[in-house]
Amino acid sequence: MSGSGGVWPPEGAVGVAVEGLYESFAAAGYVYGPVFQGLRSVWRRGEEVFAEVELPVEAGGFAVHPALLDAALQARLAVLVEEGGERVMPFSFSGARIHATGARSVRVRVSPAGPDAISVRLTDLAGLEVLTIDALVSRPLAGTALTAAAVEASDSLFEVNWVGAPAPAGESGPGLEEIPVFVDVASVVAAVGEGVGVPRVVAVFCPGGPVAEARQVLGSVLGWVREWLECPELEGSRLVVVTRGGAAVGPGAGVDVVQAAVRGLMRSACSEYPDRFAQVDVDHDPEAAPVPVLEPVLAGVVESGELEVVVRGGVVSVPRLGRITGDALTVPEGGGGVWIWTRRGRWRV
Known part of the structure; x- marks a missing residue:
């Protein structure tokens, strides 16, 4: 995992800018709350993507915290956003195994694993495996799907x-x-x-x-x-x-x-x-x-x-x-999700 000769980041890997990354994600329709903003560094080498991820909260109660895994998958998303590629969402995965529990900081390696699939490997800072996924398949997401889904979901909100x-x-x-x-x-x-x-x-x-x-x-x-x-x-x-x-x-x-x-x-x-x-x-x-x-x-x-x-x-x-009426829905300028306004405040979806 540590790359050629145990060097990290791996030799030949080129850094991907992460400054303002979550603002770029939001503009593309991916809105992450504070706990899910754990991506710290990203590199790419050909079709491989490497990253460092840190969980901003305690990992107690989870073998592998969902926000830690989500942030690891954001590494590939960072490359797609940088390239202006199509938006995708995870669809299915196979061969998932947990090797260690309680990790808060991990190194990530994402590699091709066949048509539309990637393999994901998480290790700790010593190179010991934390979690591996043999194949994770994603599917393209229509340009308006995220915003439309959020607006439709509001129909299930009541007060x-x-x-x-x-x-x-x-x-x-x-x-x-x-x-x-x-x-x-x-x-x-x-x-x-x-x-x-x-x-x-x-x-x-x-x-x-x-x-x-x-x-x-x-x-x-x-x-x-x-x-x-x-x-x-x-x-x-x-x-x-x-x-x-x-x-x-x-x-x-x-x-x-x-x-x-x-x-x-x-x-x-x-x-x-x-x-x-x-x-x-x-x-x-x-x-x-x-x-x-x-x-x-x-x-x-x-x-x-x-x-x-x-x-x-x-x-x-x-x-x-x-139901909270459609009049209570507003889409902020520049994207970034949908605000639902109520008499008690506002919710972001």
Whole structure:
């Protein structure tokens, strides 16, 4: 591997410029993140390509880190880009063997291995083999395939949108009976034990508190869930946990971290027991959503089967999963992949 006479780089090998190489890759449609930018030096001798590759992260957890192997294959890509050749992508390989594990720096030799195939050999700095591939076959890639594939892939990206909830039943409907509000589930159980009629829907406001008390608040709400499920008299009733400011609704909206954590807990409870639980998030200001406003909202939850709603300024919304639209896609000038813009930032694909 070390080349003729143990010299590295091998005698007769000519250096390939690597300065600005990843910018050239991006312009050609190959966009590599920081972990995959491990190619340090490249040389060529006829149809052979030699390279030095260094993994910018720890190699733990992998026999051979995927980014290390990818960077090794970039050596041939560097020559193709320099020559302005056609773009290719790996298609199949055979005869792959791992000889050593945990390498972070390797030397690479890429040689012809038949029509459209190359052999790949990775060694450590002492010349000991790390990984060998007898034959790796690549296939040409159409000029617009990378960008087109990225745009098409965006059709599989989704986000949660808050949309207007269906109007609740009319005031004469059976769903708008008075909704009792309790301080906790123990109060509900005690009231039922004293002979109070079993309510069909019960609302309990989640306690607030600083982030330091999040564990305590979550413990209290988890206790409510357990008590509710363990009380046989409440089997036909639904518990609605009301949080304040726990959902981010609209661009730039903030959340109460503790209340958001409760919402996560209740989302799990709702998914496991959809007939027993629901949750409503109201404005952070206690005066913004008094109980009279909540009564039709809670009734609407029960009648519509919604498990989660939010109330902002008296407007009721429900979560719906929707595709990120094509309007959110932009192709940067000069190529370099596709940015997908969302309300939370941007993603590169």
